[in-house]
Amino acid sequence: xxxxxxxxxxxxxxxxxxxxxxxxxxxxxxxxxxxxxxxxxxxxxxxxxxxxxxxxxxxxxxxxxxxxxxxxxxxxxxxxxxxxxxxxxxxxxxxxxxxxxxxxxxxxxxxxxxxxxxxxxxxxxxxxxxxxxxxxxxxxxxxxxxxxxxxxxxxxxxxxxxxxxxxxxxxxxxxxxxxxxxxxxxxxxxxxxxxxxxxxxxxxxxxxxxxxxxxxxxxxxxxxxxxxxxxxxxxxxxxxxxxxxxxxxxxxxxxxxxxxxxxxxxxxxxxxxxxxxxxxxxxxxxxxxxxxxxxxxxxxxxxxxxxxxxxxxxxxxxxxxxxxxxxxxxxxxxxxxxxxxxxxxxxxxxxxxxxxxxxxxxxxxxxxxxxxxxxxxxxxxxxxxxxxxxxxxxxxxxxxxxxxxxxxxxxxxxxxxxxxxxxxxxxxxxxxxxxxxxxxxxxxxxxxxxxxxxxxxxxxxxxxxxxxxxxxxxxxxxxxxxxxxxxxxxxxxxxxxxxxxxxxxxxxxxxxxxxxxxxxxxxxxxxxxxxxxxxxxxxxxxxxxxxxxxxxxxxxxxxxxxxxxxxxxxxxxxxxxxxxxxxxxxxxxxxxxxxxxxxxxxxxxxxxxxxxxxxxxxxxxxxxxxxxxxxxxxxxxxxxxxxxxxxxxxxxxxxxxxxxxxxxxxxxxxxxxxxxxxxxxxxxxxxxxxxxxxxxxxxxxxxxxxxxxxxxxxxxxxxxxxxxxxxxxxxxxxxxxxxxxxxxxxxxxxxxxxxxxxxxxxxxxxxxxxxxxxxxxxxxxxxxxxxxxxxxx
Amino acid sequence: xxxxxxxxxxxxxxxxxxxxxxxxxxxxxxxxxxxxxxxxxxxxxxxxxxxxxxxxxxxxxxxxxxxxxxxxxxxxxxxxxxxxxxxxxxxxxxxxxxxxxxxxxxxxxxxxxxxxxxxxxxxxxxxxxxxxx
Numbered sequence: 001x002x003x004x005x006x007x008x009x010x011x012x013x014x015x016x017x018x019x020x021x022x023x024x025x026x027x028x029x030x031x032x033x034x035x036x037x038x039x040x041x042x043x044x045x046x047x048x049x050x051x052x053x054x055x056x057x058x059x060x061x062x063x064x065x066x067x068x069x070x071x072x073x074x075x076x077x078x079x080x081x082x083x084x085x086x087x088x089x090x091x092x093x094x095x096x097x098x099x100x101x102x103x104x105x106x107x108x109x110x111x112x113x114x115x116x117x118x119x120x121x122x123x124x125x126x127x128x129x130x131x132x133x134x135x136x137x138x139x140x141x142x143x144x145x146x147x148x149x150x151x152x153x154x155x156x157x158x159x160x161x162x163x164x165x166x167x168x169x170x171x172x173x174x175x176x177x178x179x180x181x182x183x184x185x186x187x188x189x190x191x192x193x194x195x196x197x198x199x200x201x202x203x204x205x206x207x208x209x210x211x212x213x214x215x216x217x218x219x220x221x222x223x224x225x226x227x228x229x230x231x232x233x234x235x236x237x238x239x240x241x242x243x244x245x246x247x248x249x250x251x252x253x254x255x256x257x258x259x260x261x262x263x264x265x266x267x268x269x270x271x272x273x274x275x276x277x278x279x280x281x282x283x284x285x286x287x288x289x290x291x292x293x294x295x296x297x298x299x300x301x302x303x304x305x306x307x308x309x310x311x312x313x314x315x316x317x318x319x320x321x322x323x324x325x326x327x328x329x330x331x332x333x334x335x336x337x338x339x340x341x342x343x344x345x346x347x348x349x350x351x352x353x354x355x356x357x358x359x360x361x362x363x364x365x366x367x368x369x370x371x372x373x374x375x376x377x378x379x380x381x382x383x384x385x386x387x388x389x390x391x392x393x394x395x396x397x398x399x400x401x402x403x404x405x406x407x408x409x410x411x412x413x414x415x416x417x418x419x420x421x422x423x424x425x426x427x428x429x430x431x432x433x434x435x436x437x438x439x440x441x442x443x444x445x446x447x448x449x450x451x452x453x454x455x456x457x458x459x460x461x462x463x464x465x466x467x468x469x470x471x472x473x474x475x476x477x478x479x480x481x482x483x484x485x486x487x488x489x490x491x492x493x494x495x496x497x498x499x500x501x502x503x504x505x506x507x508x509x510x511x512x513x514x515x516x517x518x519x520x521x522x523x524x525x526x527x528x529x530x531x532x533x534x535x536x537x538x539x540x541x542x543x544x545x546x547x548x549x550x551x552x553x554x555x556x557x558x559x560x561x562x563x564x565x566x567x568x569x570x571x572x573x574x575x576x577x578x579x580x581x582x583x584x585x586x587x588x589x590x591x592x593x594x595x596x597x598x599x600x601x602x603x604x605x606x607x608x609x610x611x612x613x614x615x616x617x618x619x620x621x622x623x624x625x626x627x628x629x630x631x632x633x634x635x636x637x638x639x640x641x642x643x644x645x646x647x648x649x650x651x652x653x654x655x656x657x658x659x660x661x662x663x664x665x666x667x668x669x670x671x672x673x674x675x676x677x678x679x680x681x682x683x684x685x686x687x688x689x690x691x692x693x694x695x696x697x698x699x700x701x702x703x704x705x706x707x708x709x710x711x712x713x714x715x716x717x718x719x720x721x722x723x724x725x726x727x728x729x730x731x732x733x734x735x736x737x738x739x740x741x742x743x744x745x746x747x748x749x750x751x752x753x754x755x756x757x758x759x760x761x762x763x764x765x766x767x768x769x770x771x772x773x774x775x776x777x778x779x780x781x782x783x784x785x786x787x788x789x790x791x792x793x
Numbered sequence: 794x795x796x797x798x799x800x801x802x803x804x805x806x807x808x809x810x811x812x813x814x815x816x817x818x819x820x821x822x823x824x825x826x827x828x829x830x831x832x833x834x835x836x837x838x839x840x841x842x843x844x845x846x847x848x849x850x851x852x853x854x855x856x857x858x859x860x861x862x863x864x865x866x867x868x869x870x871x872x873x874x875x876x877x878x879x880x881x882x883x884x885x886x887x888x889x890x891x892x893x894x895x896x897x898x899x900x901x902x903x904x905x906x907x908x909x910x911x912x913x914x915x916x917x918x919x920x921x922x923x924x925x926x
Contacts, residue, residue: 565886565888568885568887568888569858569884569885569886570885571885572885572887572905572906572907573814573817573858573885573906575906575907576814576816576817576820576885576906576907576908577814577816577817577820577907578907579907579908580817580820580824580907580908580910581816581820583909583910584820584823584824584910587910601816601819601820604816605816
């Protein structure tokens with residue numbers, strides 16, 4: 001208002017001046033001529049300073065004032081003309097001045113206009129700058145801020161004034177500073193006019209702010225430096241979305257490429273951290289029979305100094321509902337803590353201690369079960385929005401499925417590895433056989449057992465084995481393998497190894513069906529049962545031999561009983577005479593002649609009993625191997641001569657002895673006493689069974705390394721049905737005239753034993769009525785197997 | 794040469810001794826003759842059968858183990874022909890089972906060798922005792 005009042009006053013002043021001059025001139029009657037300069041002054045002042053309308057107004061007023069003054073004063077005529085002149089002059093002067101003033105004013109106005117326009121552009125620019133949704137600012141090529149808008153200050157999280165104190169490079173992150181500096185340099189040197197890029201700038205709290213930065217060269221600043229327009233857009237939201245997208249992509253990539261959780265965990269947790277801008281990721285796995293969570297994997301960037309926080313966590317056990325992780329486990333829903341500083345989370349002190357301020361945790365879920373919880377911790381307080389929670393929940397499900405899948409696969413692999421190990425290391429040979437009997441695979445034990453490599457096994461040994469199986473199966477009424485319907489019963493087959501050994505194999509076939517139950521392949525297990533079979537065979541042999549031994553024992557028992565029966569019969573027969581005649585003598589009343597005769601009977605029978613006992617003991621010793629023979633060089637001819645001499649002198653029977661001795665007969669090896677026993681026994685037999693005047697011929701000769709000795713008589717002979725038994729015990733020829741010939745019935749048995757003990761043989765030839773000939777051989781002494789020429793001389 | 798004595802009337806009873814052992818033959822003859830019996834001797838089964846059928850002895854003292862026909866076979870043949878003829882088996886086969894075996898084969902009595910002389914006489918006397926006497 002004062003402005004306008006002042007304007008009115010200023011505009012009214014010339015009019016007041018004219019009125020005051022007019023009034024003074026009227027009152028004093030001063031000539032109009034005197035008043036005229038004053039009027040002119042007023043008009044000129046208006047013409048100089050005011051606008052045209054006021055000039056016209058003041059001009060009319062001044063003209064009227066001059067005219068009235070001139071009329072009222074001197075003669076109207078002369079004064080009027082002067083007045084008109086004065087008015088004209090006034091008018092012209094006023095117009096001229098006005099024109100000059102107008103002109104000057106016009107010139108001045110356009111300059112002013114320009115200035116105003118400029119001012120308004122500047123204003124608009126400033127307003128535009130302020131109103132822009134992007135951060136804008138002006139910098140010099142050295143990066144010094146000339147101007148920044150609020151938005152830019154807001155983006156960078158600083159006040160405008162504060163920002164103005166800094167440079168573009170100062171708010172740019174260390175990582176990107178070089179790039180931006182380089183760009184500014186090029187723009188400053190006009191090498192380029194525009195630069196664009198996405199860089200990270202730093203907030204006062206050190207947080208990185210991702211911005212899209214565009215710098216455009218403007219005109220030179222007053223300082224002479226080029227001026228650059230800086231455009232910044234906060235792209236953290238986009239970056240965050242990109243990060244989330246990238247995180248999910250990375251998670252999926254890891255899941256697809258990794259084989260196990262342990263392999264995937266570092267990359268996976270690392271991806272979550274790097275893409276979502278967290279500093280630490282921990283996977284807490286359900287453990288201890290689902291009673292607690294234990295830290296299984298974690299990730300933090302090198303140099304983050306989070307070891308001290310993370311490592312002790314490995315010993316932690318989180319229970320249901322305990323802390324953020326425990327709550328997530330309990331609820332199965334992702335949750336976050338935006339600022340640990342304002343939260344009394346159990347671990348918060350430890351986390352605050354290492355500078356961790358925010359956390360988000362999400363469940364790792366598979367099949368509706370929470371398998372664990374992944375917690376991401378960051379050094380900045382932040383708000384985890386729904387998008388992130390959603391993303392992490394999705395990731396949790398995918399990770400859970402992955403863990404489930406890989407652990408199942410791992411378990412399968414273990415199981416597969418177990419089976420493989422069994423197959424590879426089993427001592428049992430295992431063959432995988434196709435439905436048509438072809439060998440698909442043989443384990444090392446099979447190949448080792450049969451001493452073949454797989455190729456020869458497949459082409460040669462297996463077909464043989466297969467045929468052997470089917471033959472054995474046929475015998476055992478088992479379905480043949482070739483028919484593809486084996487059961488689990490075993491067959492034993494004989495198989496030759498590559499090394500030419502023969503084995504007993506126990507083959508057991510099992511059919512392996514495919515998913516539809518159709519026979520897919522067969523497993524044939526081969527066990528080397530050679531030892532078992534051989535043991536069985538030996539056992540069977542031993543049983544057989546035991547059985548035959550039993551039979552022998554039984555026979556022996558029978559023989560023994562028989563023997564006892566015979567022996568007792570022989571004894572009792574002999575005792576009958578001894579007892580009876582001695583009873584007669586004892587009872588008296590017998591003639592001395594009789595007594596002598598009875599004494600003879602008694603003596604003979606007693607002697608017979610004695611001989612019987614001696615022979616039996618001899619025979620027993622020989623048969624049990626307890627009789628030793630004292631081997632020495634024996635001249636058989638000498639033995640025979642000796643026997644003939646004794647027999648001829650002692651025998652009551654009249655027989656003629658003949659000797660047909662080979663003078664060149666070599667020495668034999670034997671026991672001379674036994675030789676004498678044999679020859680004399682045969683000679684006595686010959687005498688016993690010979691009639692009076694019979695001839696007993698003893699002959700010797702060498703034959704094929706043996707001395708052959710024969711004792712032939714011209715006696716009764718042995719009936720054909722008895723000749724095979726003459727060497728058996730108590731087999732005396734009793735038929736015909738032989739019946740009354742005494743003997744123990746053991747003589748020939750003993751003779752045979754002695755001959756056989758010397759390594760010789762004995763046999764008999766006989767014809768009833770013509771006599772018998774007993775022959776036996778004794779081996780010649782080794783050095784005398786050739787005829788002895790000395791003997792001939 | 795066997796002595797031929799009447800087996801009927803009041804003559805001495807006749808005993809046939811069948812044994813392949815000479816000593817046994819002599820002993821039996823000596824003892825039985827002393828006891829008043831007539832004695833016939835056979836040295837084997839065949840001879841025993843012949844003499845038994847020919848001479849009708851009252852009692853036959855029969856050994857078992859004899860050459861040719863053994864005593865049991867001889868007894869069987871004699872009993873077949875003369876069922877009333879008494880046969881005593883006098884054997885050195887003296888196992889417990891032997892006695893049963895001989896009785897089952899038809900022997901009237903069994904005498905084990907060696908025997909007491911009194912037993913021999915008693916067996917023969919028992920079998921020759923006539924119910925009418």
